Amino acid sequence: MKKRKKNTTMETYPLELSIIIPVYNTPLSYVRECLASIDLAQIRYCYEVIIVNDGSTDRELTNYLKDYKNERTTVIHKENSGVSASRNIGLKQAKGNFLLCLDSDDKLLPAISHAVSYLKSKTSYDILYCDLQFFGDTKYLHRKCEFSKFQLMYVxxxxxxxxxxxxxxIISEILFNENLSYSEDRDFFSRAASLGFQFKHFRYPFCLYRRIFNSQSLSQKNVGMKNEIESFIKSQFDVHTELHKKK
Known part of the structure; x- marks a missing residue:
């Protein structure tokens, strides 16, 4: 009796990575670089890309996104409501086991595959953050320290x-605070730390972080509200309780 050959063409693989990219009037050249970097990263796992156009008024950018075709990519167009709302829309639609909110002026690096592998194998960790490789108007590698809940929340x-x-x-318990226009990422990860999710420092950068000195980088906007918003973030937690909370 002949053995049946395995039909490898019918094999399916789990969707491991969802990359959420909010876009609001980002220079088109940066968006092109961002999307090209995902292809160049040669991700070893099944992945999807979710682009959320947050009501961009740049006609060239909007037309590009309307015409953008890629079998792995979904483009969502919505009225402007801020980066947190855009990330949340992408996170809610994401099907991957692991999530990355990539800014539309940054670039992905091949080390993202190693990061996914790490979280897949080290199941006691929920959040993996890497050293920061700057590019643009300045180029240097910022080595991050081992995780400290106190530093994240209060320093x-x-x-x-x-x-x-x-x-x-994580997103079954928290999402980005859509009322914040600055440090929404610090707020999100501080609440994750308070809930007991486990963080791990990863020494190999899996993104390039754009730094430009004319304050047009997505991550450099709204700095004027910094003190007020960061005071609000700290006020959500009691330092004694957090530092003595059991993991």
Whole structure:
């Protein structure tokens, strides 16, 4: 009796990674670089890209996104409501086991595959953040420290969305605060830390973080509200309770 050959063409693989990219009037050249970097990263896992156009008024950019075709990519067009709302829309639609909110002026690096592998194998961790490789008007590598909940909540933001990969299970409990126009990432990850999700420092950068000195980078806007918003973030937590909370 002949053995039946395995039909490899019918095999399916789980969707491991969802990349959410909010876009609002980002220079088209930056968006092109961002999307090209995902292809160049040669991700070893099944992945999807969710672009959320947050009511951009740049006609060239909007037309480009309307015409953009890629079998792995979904483009969502919505009225302007801010980066947090855009990320939340993408996160809610994401099907991957791991999520990355990539800013539309940043670039992805091949090390993202190693980051996914790490979280898949080290199931005690929920959030993986990497060292920060700057490019643009300045080029240097910022080595991050090992995770400290106290530093994240009360001293300074250790994380950026583009350099932080996290498990999908987190968004069953928290999303980005859509009322914040600055440090919404610090607020999100501080609440994740308070809920007991586990963080791990990953030494290999899996993104390039654009730094431009004319304050047009997505992550450099709205700095004027910094003190007020960061005071609000800290006020959500009691330092004694957080530092003595059991993991």
């Amino acid at each position: 300074s933001n250790m994380l950026t969305p583009s350099s932080t990969l996290f498990s999908k299970r």
